[in-house]
Amino acid sequence: MSVHELIAVLPEPQELRAHCRAVALLDTIVSAPGGPSHTFxxxxxxxxxxxxxxxxxGDQYDIVFGPDGVFLYGFDHESEASPWRxxxxxxxxxxxxxxxxxLAEFAQAPEFQFDGFFDATVCAWYEAGAGGWRCGPVELAEGETDGADWLFDILTGSDPAQAFIDFAEEYYERPVDREAVEAVLKGAPLDRRMVAALSATASFDAVAARAHAVGWAVADG
Known part of the structure; x- marks a missing residue:
């Protein structure tokens, strides 16, 4: 899959934002006491x-959600499309x-520069009012990849809960509770039972503080 196939399966901006926020919260819990690979x-x-x-x-992505639309990019350090070629x-x-x-200012954002250059192998955007995801006229030969075939799997899978579980169990090398994952993905208020089901080492108070920071509801008690 290249960026052209990616833009056909990316959710609408509001749905994508909600999913990214949920994935980041899940990763915060499952990764504890270390740091998550997904953030919001x-x-x-x-x-x-x-x-x-x-x-x-060496691989990453960032997605900017603003009033003028959404800017998405990824960097696959082994991609044939790497600027380092x-x-x-x-x-x-x-x-x-x-x-x-x-949206062009985001490609120039200092946070996305490495040694003064915007390192990216895949880019897409959704301009407010334009009615869909777009990308540049990128062409890849057979066997070449820009990273779109795997970088965004956790955001585009047909089974969102399983996509997160597959990532987390491989990355953190331990089982992950599906019921708790589904609850977070559905936007349920965070409670102690959910956190305990996802991680035996996560501090509920620390997770709750992080949840509040991203506007997530936290159940009392």
């Missing part, structure tokens, strides 16, 4: 939220072609 920052900038993933092995880093042809001016 409410009001990263005024009126703008940021979801991200960093697997610690050239002695002087260069984006894959067409990667950012057509990016609306209203």
């Amino acid at each position: 920052v409410a009001d990263w900038r005024p009126g703008v939220d940021l979801a991200g993933m960093d697997n610690g092995s 050239e002695d002087e880093r260069a984006h894959w042809p067409g990667l950012l072609d057509g990016l609306p001016e209203s």
Whole structure:
């Protein structure tokens, strides 16, 4: 799957934002006491939220949710589309072609630069009022990949709970409770039972504080 197939299966912005927030909260619980690979920052900038993933092995994505739309990018360090394929880093042809001016600032955001360059192998966007996901006219030969075939699996799977479970059980090497995962993905208020079911080491108070920070309801008691 390339970015062209990815934009056909990405959820609408509000659904994607809600899912990213839930995945980040789940990862916060399951990863405890370590740090999660999936994150969500409410009001990263005024009126703008940021979801991200960093697997610690050189691969990552970020998704910016703002009033002008959504900007999504990923970086697969082993992709043929890597800017590092050239002695002087260069984006894959067409990667950012057509990016609306209203969202272009995010490709220049200091937080997304590495040594002064925007490292990305896949980009897509959803401009407010445009009615759908778009990408540049990227072309890949057979056998080449931009990372879209795996970077966003946790956000595009037909079974969202299983997609998170598959990720977490492989990444953290321990079983994950499906009922609790489904509850969080459905937006249920966080409670002690759910946290305990997902992690024997997570501090409920610490998780609750994180949940409050992203606007998640926490049950009393």
